Amino acid sequence: LAQALYDFTAVSGNNELSIQEGETLTVINWNVGGGWVEAQNSKGQTGLVPEDYIQVRKNIVIIHILSKIHINFFSKAPNPEVYLLSKHLPKQTDRLPIYMGEVGPVWLYPQSQLDCVVADPKKGSKMYGLKSYIEYQITPNSTNRPVNHRYKHFDWLYERLTEKFGCALPIPSLPDKQVTGRFEDEFIKMRMERLQAWMSRMCRHPVVSNSDVFQLFLTYKDEKDWKEGKRKAEKDETAGVMIFSYMDPEVPDLEEQRYETYSRFTRSMDDGVKDLHSVSHLHWKRCTGPLQKEYRHIGKALQNLSSVFNTSGYQGEATLTEALMTTGKIYEEIAEIVAGQPKKDLHYLMETNNEYKGLLGCFPDIIGVQKAAIEKVKDADRLVAMNKIAPQDKHNMAKNLSTMSYAFQAEMNHFHSNRIYDYNRVMQFYLQEQVKFYETIAEKLKQALSQYTNL
Amino acid sequence: LAQALYDFTAVSGNNELSIQEGETLTVINWNVGGGWVEAQNSKGQTGLVPEDYIQVRKNIVIIHILSKIHINFFSKAPNPEVYLLSKHLPKQTDRLPIYMGEVGPVWLYPQSQLDCVVADPKKGSKMYGLKSYIEYQITPNSTNRPVNHRYKHFDWLYERLTEKFGCALPIPSLPDKQVTGRFEDEFIKMRMERLQAWMSRMCRHPVVSNSDVFQLFLTYKDEKDWKEGKRKAEKDETAGVMIFSYMDPEVPDLEEQRYETYSRFTRSMDDGVKDLHSVSHLHWKRCTGPLQKEYRHIGKALQNLSSVFNTSGYQGEATLTEALMTTGKIYEEIAEIVAGQPKKDLHYLMETNNEYKGLLGCFPDIIGVQKAAIEKVKDADRLVAMNKIAPQDKHNMAKNLSTMSYAFQAEMNHFHSNRIYDYNRVMQFYLQEQVKFYETIAEKLKQALSQYTNL
Missing domain, CATH: 3.30.1520.10 (Phox-like domain)
Structure with missing residues (x-):
């Protein structure tokens, strides 16, 4: 039994299951991979849900510690009103300045x-x-x-x-x-x-x-x-x-921003990262499972053939049987190289994807706060008319909204610059290791090849 | 429904099914691969049997034309008596001379x-x-x-x-x-x-x-x-x-030969060849099935990530998105290279194994004739005592048995020399192509790698 931590809307045709916060689910398959589990709801409908969206009941293990925090903290959708109405001026020591850089608003970097x-x-x-x-x-x-x-x-x-x-x-x-x-x-x-x-x-x-x-x-x-x-x-x-x-x-105050592009970007990247993660997971399992087994089997089959040939009693057999034996042993080595490779390279790609999954999971709430603030400011005219707030308050709210928006953009720019750095680095590393991997196997096979008689 | 063409004794622990010539079987899985099918006997026992050992009934298709011939010809276990007792001297033009070569008895090669x-x-x-x-x-x-x-x-x-x-x-x-x-x-x-x-x-x-x-x-x-x-x-x-x-x-007459070594060799080689064939078959299926699919998926996932990154609106994104796109396309190329490779190399190894399966399948009968002849000659003393044959006949039988044995050895030597040649050649070819294959992939990945910014 598990409990849904957030709403999740299924994309049709993807074998997904829509869930609502608080709903009780039965997990029927934990091993779907790629960050998904298969669950059944109380109506008996089944489908995939993101594992981060559910929490196991009757179990001490909390699948993601993040989930707990989310419940405590974010589940009361953060209301930006208290900040929007504030007139707090930061002390010189505590202030977090935002500058206009080449790419737009940026934090102050040390x-x-x-x-x-x-x-x-x-x-x-x-x-x-x-x-x-x-x-x-x-x-x-x-x-x-x-x-x-x-x-x-x-x-x-x-x-x-x-x-x-x-x-x-x-x-x-x-x-x-x-x-x-x-x-x-x-x-x-x-x-x-x-x-x-x-x-x-x-x-x-x-x-x-x-x-x-x-x-x-x-x-x-x-x-x-x-x-x-x-x-x-x-x-x-x-x-x-x-x-x-x-x-x-x-910098000067900012016009009202639209967040759809950001939402779309972070959501699409989340999907993209999860897809890459899921195929990486499959590939890892294949390398350490069936592929390793298969190369071992090829190695054994060749060594066995060599042993059989050795019993022929025929003269002039030695070169071939030795070459076959070497080849068989090399395929056994290749089996271990293949099985050990994901740990050497895919691992880092997957860790990076995993980190980004974690980061991207925070954006819906961060964007939610921004959107809520926009709605509040839109509502300010009505509040002024009802004498609930002063016109000066409305002006202050707009200014604070601009600050929020700058902060968001500074953070997005920080995110983008890190993302480009991280993916450039990890892809480069992955490809370097993959090149080495294929070259190592080619080298091993050349070594085997050199044992055969040139006819 | 199928009919067993020959006796087959299951090796325990191999999930094989013993069958007897003439027995009726139900084939429950034709797609086991490696020359095996899964069958059920009338007692309801199931297991693997060599596909060459059975013939489909109620079907025009005869799985192996050899089977038919075997029934017509060999099923009446060939009796060497008529030859052993003969005193036929070959005409000069028709004779098939056997010489003593470096490796033992050999045919006359043109x-x-x-x-x-x-x-x-x-x-x-x-x-x-x-x-x-x-x-x-x-x-x-x-x-x-x-x-x-x-x-x-x-x-x-x-x-x-x-x-x-x-x-x-x-x-x-x-x-x-x-x-x-x-x-x-x-x-x-x-x-x-x-x-x-x-x-x-x-x-x-x-x-x-x-x-x-x-x-x-x-x-x-x-x-x-x-x-x-x-x-x-x-x-x-x-x-x-x-x-x-x-x-x-x-050459001078030969002492009585023992055939156990030959039986064991041809049987072991048959097993070895079948094992190599079966793992080759698996490997082929993996390359053209899940591996191709997986590399395509990796390619698509990387290209998708590139497209998502392209929508960020962030400056200085172009190098990474282009590099990711190239990498994705290269993984798609690799998918096709992986899927196309078995046809280029494994194919020839499998064809050679297949030919040898065919050749090795003939040896039980060939060795059977030799063994039967030995028994006949052993029985000759009794026949002489019973006046069924003359002492001169017995001498003649021994001489003919020696000829049979020479012929067998000449043929074994022919077989061995061809086998060494064939396996040396096919393994060399296979390894050459595999080296090229791994080098090609390494080269492609290097090309992808060169697209990334060096940090």
């Missing part, structure tokens, strides 16, 4: 790029060994001094960032929380890699990386410093839409 | 190797177009003068060769007779290629290629010559075991 290294996972324990956990070492390039954090601290940071910036910036979810097998080496390695990717992405964001809470996480001096900082961050009242009040576009 | 080209299939018709057929042009290198033959003439030749030489030499079956779709281009091309392979193999055999009937087939002058030659060949009384009476080993 002179030197923050980054950090997540490494050295260590098992620790509490309560006389009754509770154990993994502690990671995080070393920012700003201080070059390592700090230690457990997964739950990352989770705490994620919650703070989502509360504070979630209305304006996509804060991608952390790697899945996993309860069983938490200490298996493979899992720890994978989680560390994903925490590294998540931290690097946060470091690359000029607004996030410069925030007090993020800096605290990376550079706290001692336990006392950490605890005090934590308490302060938890009391931070700049949550939800109020983040826009710190934003300070140093 | 100075220049006969070969022929099967080409130019033409549709002809008879009875005012009511019956149509395909005529092939066969040009031997001995005369360089083409002759025309229909499939039924090849079939006639096959029957003559099997009758005349089948007890001593493996005469592989012709390509399958097929009734439906006989005139489709693909089928005609495939049949011609197989007739070419069959003819080349027969040309390479010193005994077969030198025979009157084979020479008639290749070099008849006109219709009259052909008809007269046909009539003469059909009256040829040298059938079955009597072929040994023409064989003339120019």
Whole structure:
């Protein structure tokens, strides 16, 4: 049994199932892949739904920690009114300036790029060994001094960032929380890699990386410093839409923007990324499953033929039997190369896609806030007429809407520039490794070929 | 419904079904591949049986024309007695000498190797177009003068060769007779290629290629010559075991031979060849099925992502979108390269395996004749004691048995030398093409890679 976390409207002809928030579903196939599961609703209708859209009941495992946050935070559709009516002027130290760059509105980027290294996972324990956990070492390039954090601290940071910036910036979810097998080496390695990717992405964001809470996480001096900082961050009242009040576009006010293009883009990219992810998943399974088996079988069949030929008692057999044996062994090697390749290259493409799936999942809400703000400002004339707000308030709302719009565009431009960088890099890496892969196999087969007699 | 043509003993753990000659079976899956079908016996047991071992009932199609011949000819286990007791001395012109070569007994090989080209299939018709057929042009290198033959003439030749030489030499079956779709281009091309392979193999055999009937087939002058030659060949009384009476080993008599090694070798090679054939079949299906589909899907997914990126409205997008589009198109090309490859290389490996399956299928009977002859000679003492044969007859029998054994060894040596040549050549060709295949893909991917910006 699972519960729908959000509305999802099926695209006809895609074997999808429309679901409504709160609806109870039965998952009938978890292994569809590509981020989809097959579910049945109470009317007995079945179809595919995005796995991020549902939450398992009667199960401690929460499929995506993001889901939880979404329920707590976004399910009360954030109302921009409180910000639109505010006249808050940011303090010089807290303000988040927006400039006009070559590509349009942009955030203020720091002179030197923050980054950090997540490494050295260590098992620790509490309560006389009754509770154990993994502690990671995080070393920012700003201080070059390592700090230690457990997964739950990352989770705490994620919650703070989502509360504070979630209305304006996509804060991608952390790697899945996993309860069983938490200490298996493979899992720890994978989680560390994903925490590294998540931290690097946060470091690359000029607004996030410069925030007090993020800096605290990376550079706290001692336990006392950490605890005090934590308490302060938890009391931070700049949550939800109020983040826009710190934003300070140093440019003239903006006309009302249309968000359909952005919605369409992020939705299409989400679909595109999911499709690439799903075929990558299939390809991975094929390489480590049937293809590996098949190349092993070819290898065995050739070696077997070589052994049989060896029993012929015929003279002048040796060259062929040795060549066949070599070829067979090389096909066995190829089986392992084929099965090991996805980990070497496809993995990074899939991780990038996965990160973008996480980022893109945040946009519907971010765009929702913008659209709601436009509606509020449209409604302002009526409110002025009803004497509910002053004409000056209406002017202020329009100005604040312009700020929101600048912030959105600065964020979109940040997103685009990162996207281009990330996909260029990961595709280049993937293709480099694929070229090496095919060249390695060609080289191995040439080696086999050289064993045969030229007739 | 099908009928078992021969006994077949299942190897345990291989999901095989033991069958007995004459038993009625129901074929439940024709598409197992690798020369196997899944069948059910009258007891309801199911399992794999070699498709060559069964014949479909209630159906005009005879799966392998060889089967028919086997029933007519070999099912009355050939009795070598009539030859063993004979004192026939071959005429100088007809004799088939056996020499002692480096590898043991060998046939007399001609100075220049006969070969022929099967080409130019033409549709002809008879009875005012009511019956149509395909005529092939066969040009031997001995005369360089083409002759025309229909499939039924090849079939006639096959029957003559099997009758005349089948007890001593493996005469592989012709390509399958097929009734439906006989005139489709693909089928005609495939049949011609197989007739070419069959003819080349027969040309390479010193005994077969030198025979009157084979020479008639290749070099008849006109219709009259052909008809007269046909009539003469059909009256040829040298059938079955009597072929040994023409064989003339120019070496001392041989001690009694053991045939277990030969049986084991031909059986093991048959298994080995079938295994390689079956994995090749699987691999072919994978390349033209799921792999092609998957590479196409990868290509489409990348092109789709490129199109989505193009709608971002962000500057500096062009290089990445073009690179992604190129990569996507290249993956689509790779899909077609992958799907087209088996036809270019695996095909020849499979055709060679198929030919050897045909040859190896003849050995049980050939070895059976030898074993029966050994038993007869062992029994000769008793026959002498009972005055059924004279002591001189016994001596003669032993001499004839030695001739049979020489003939068998000459044939085994011919088989081995051809096998080494064929497998060396086909593996070399396969690996050359595979190297090219992997290099081509690496080259294509390099081309895609060059489109990305170096960061």
